[in-house]
Amino acid sequence: DAGVTQSPTHLIKTRGQQVTLRCSPKSGHDTVSWYQQALGQGPQFIFQYYEEEERQRGNFPDRFSGHQFPNYSSELNVNALLLGDSALYLCASSFGQYNSPLHFGNGTRLTVT
Amino acid sequence: QQQVKQSPQSLIVQKGGISIINCAYENTAFDYFPWYQQFPGKGPALLIAIRPDVSEKKEGRFTISFNKSAKQFSLHIMDSQPGDSATYFCAASIVTGNQFYFGTGTSLTVIP
Incomplete structure (x- = not known):
């Protein structure tokens, strides 16, 4: 049973650029x-x-x-990147609209230079 | 404003000892309090969680103590092992809400 998967694992971008991060939730999760x-x-x-x-x-x-997306996967887009956007971006999936236990992926490490 | 305050920032414990991490909150609407464990290069993993209708929850070597009147909760790791060395985060949320508020983390090192 696959857990939460994120891609890419690492990314290096230049200030001002745009980035898209992707996430597939744990099987059975819709949020x-x-x-x-x-x-x-x-x-x-x-x-x-x-x-x-x-x-x-x-x-x-x-x-x-x-x-x-209809298959519950998700994208995070960040425009006009700033140096301060450098961080680990974590996707977490859960079931149902309201808070239920979060299952995290291993994240995407974004470095903005 | 930090919704959940966590202490200590770092903790060193001998193997077999008890590790204690504390968290405090202000928002009385919070009604779900999980603890997460994070190893380097990994995402946080749910360790144990408690709701405010109980004062203590135990799962194996891990225990959450909850003091509703003081708005504090803590994680106790009994018989700490080197494999427990990780960063621990407390968190809080409102069950009918959508976001979790995390503490700033505690780096635990268990010395063999």
Whole structure:
């Protein structure tokens, strides 16, 4: 039973560029949340997708956007990258619209130079 | 504003000892409190969780103690092992909400 898979594992981008990160949820899960984890910090909530809609958004600018597909997989897009966007981006899946235990992927390490 | 405050930032324990990590929160609407374990290069993995209708939950060597009146909860790792060396995060959420609020993490090192 595959868990949460994320791609790519590592990414290096230049300031001002755009990036797309991908996530496939754990089998049986229909909800995907994205978190940003800066070095030495806890994960910070970016947004959650359920039934292909953004259900809630954390304190992140509009440069961060996402999408959920009919098969429940999801993408996180970040435009106009800043140096401060360098972080580990974690995808977490769960079942149902409201909080249930999160299952995290191993993340995508984004470095902005 | 940090919704969940975690301490200590780092912890060194001898093998066989007890590791204790503490968290505090302000939002009384929180009603689900999980603990996550994260190894280097991996995503956080759910370790144990508690709801505020109980004061303690034990799973193997891991125990959560919950004090609703003090708005505090803690993770106790009994008989700590070198394999427990990892970063631990507490978190809190509202069951009818959509996001989890994480603490800043505790780096645990268990010395053989």
